[in-house]
Amino acid sequence: MKTSIPFEKHHLEFLRDPQRAQAYLEVALEEYATDQNTSALLLALKDIATAHGGLGKLAQRTNLNRAHIYKTLSSEGNPRLDTLAKILTSLGFQLSIEPLGRGKQKA
Secondary structure, eight states: OOOOOOHHHHHHHHTTSHHHHHHHHHHHHHHHHHHOOTHHHHHHHHHHHHHTTOHHHHHHHHTOOHHHHHHHTSTTOOOOHHHHHHHHHHTTOOOOOOOTTSSOOOO
């Protein structure tokens, strides 16, 4: 009989892979583009941070207060651009800009 592992453990192991974490963030950003709800993006960032040592470790890497990190990545969070950039950088990602429609410019 095969044993199973809890979903959260599997999910966090999955997100340790940079390409999988990137795909997860991309889906969260696509959802944000559709509904302007930041919850999915903040949850994705929180999950990836948890997979890479936890929010306390993220606070150390970003030089941000641990309580600030928890509040920022909560469902009610509304991070400033500089905070978001610090978090993404510490997780191995960067912000970038691309034209709408991935190469199709709107007039």
